[in-house]
Amino acid sequence: MRVNRRHILVIASIVALYALITWLLFSQSLGGWLQTVSAAFIYTLPCSVGALVCFLGYKLDRPSGFWAYAAPALTMFALVIASLLFNMEAIICAVVAAPILMIMAFIGGVIMSLILKRTESGRLSITFLVLLPYAVSPIEQMWQAPHETRVMQNAVTIKASPAVIWNQIYQVPAIRKEELPAQWIYLIGFPRPIAATIDKQGIGGRRHATFERDVSFFEVVTVWEPQHRLSFTIKADPEFIPHTAFDRHIIVGGRFYDVLDGTYEIEPRSDGTCILHLSSTHRLSTRFNRYAGWWSEWVMNQIQGSILEVIRQRCEHIQS
Incomplete structure (x- = not known):
């Protein structure tokens, strides 16, 4: 099944904008509540990215295994490479984070595909998932990280x-x-x-x-x-x-x-x-x-x- 290149470009642009805004806010450690070295950023954010890719792929293109399983992880990998090209992250951080980021993005895509199979629009679910990192991080910061x-x-x-x-x-x-x-x-x-x-x-x-x-x-x-x-x-x-x-x-x-x-x-x-x-x-x-x-x-x-x-x-x- 062929994927429309225009749809790929539109989806990639939307997801990249979401990831960039989130990275900027988290990297500024706003009030100490948003942290890049956190479970919210390492686990929840890529899951949200994967879900967003799947949702947009289903809505703008068509439901397919590509948008549910392959596109989320590939998009996350592309974002990691982009962070290196624009000197947003160091190579060592990219190497360390890439495996878990791609796995969580894959999981996000799977979750979103299951939701879309059971609901007609999925808008409420994707809104919740996109905002989830911003809710998880402040809660997470209430407890000291284990030594x-x-x-x-x-x-x-x-x-x-x-x-x-x-x-x-x-x-x-x-x-x-x-x-x-x-x-x-x-x-x-x-x-x-x-x-x-x-x-x-x-x-x-x-x-x-x-x-x-x-x-x-x-x-x-x-x-x-x-x-x-x-x-x-x-x-x-x-x-x-x-x-x-x-x-x-x-x-x-x-x-x-x-x-x-x-x-x-x-x-x-x-x-x-x-x-x-x-x-x-x-x-x-x-x-x-x-x-x-x-x-x-x-x-x-x-x-x-x-x-x-x-x-x-x-x-x-x-x-x-």
């Missing part, structure tokens, strides 16, 4: 002695770009690690970890066991992190996400190698911690894994 901490763990086997490894972890000389393994996180905008310095050896020593785009983390050593274990607290002050370094929604040390501490542990093995463990504790404070947690683990596994790979290469070069 959740997670520990990320990575490890690498290194053909070097504990002494060699220790000298490469309590401080990290400048990392050349070619030393870092290729990782998706760096391709989509995460700053690459540069170096870590320390003002003095021992407990209370202050480490300064730097990343690209003038990103800095200030760390205080809490455990100092040479050739065995190094632990430190991590402080990221959002006021000293350039706004261009991270997307405003996921800035480290901000309202929704933070890194609290880190630990290196060297585990010698009988074959002369060592396993270097790197773990860190993170805080998530969103209304979709389960989904956000999966992505934060994926991102941190890539970051920690790339740092461990740099240390492995350097230690094995020194040992050889």
Whole structure:
């Protein structure tokens, strides 16, 4: 069944206008009641977009599986791409949000198609669904977002002695770009690690970890066991992190996400190698911690894994 291109253009324009107005209002955090990092924006808004696409498709074109099942998700995907083209959102946010946005848009289309099968006009239903994000967000803001901490763990086997490894972890000389393994996180905008310095050896020593785009983390050593274990607290002050370094929604040390501490542990093995463990504790404070947690683990596994790979290469070069 062919779809009229003119109808597609009209529907796309109406839906894009609705999405743009909603994004503008939510991104301004009007009175604190409308928030982009919210269940209303992540779940309800795409459901409303999908319902609107289905409704307009049924009314302006004809009832079909395309408007009920395919068009809502495709429209949501197009809106995500448009947000990137017009610099409305960062790549990392688009990558993280796109799957759930498209799923919810699909659900919205299915819901609207079921409603239209049972009612003649569906006008009251679509009005309710279009306004639903504006009703859900203020209610949602009445409750504090749950806080959740997670520990990320990575490890690498290194053909070097504990002494060699220790000298490469309590401080990290400048990392050349070619030393870092290729990782998706760096391709989509995460700053690459540069170096870590320390003002003095021992407990209370202050480490300064730097990343690209003038990103800095200030760390205080809490455990100092040479050739065995190094632990430190991590402080990221959002006021000293350039706004261009991270997307405003996921800035480290901000309202929704933070890194609290880190630990290196060297585990010698009988074959002369060592396993270097790197773990860190993170805080998530969103209304979709389960989904956000999966992505934060994926991102941190890539970051920690790339740092461990740099240390492995350097230690094995020194040992050889």
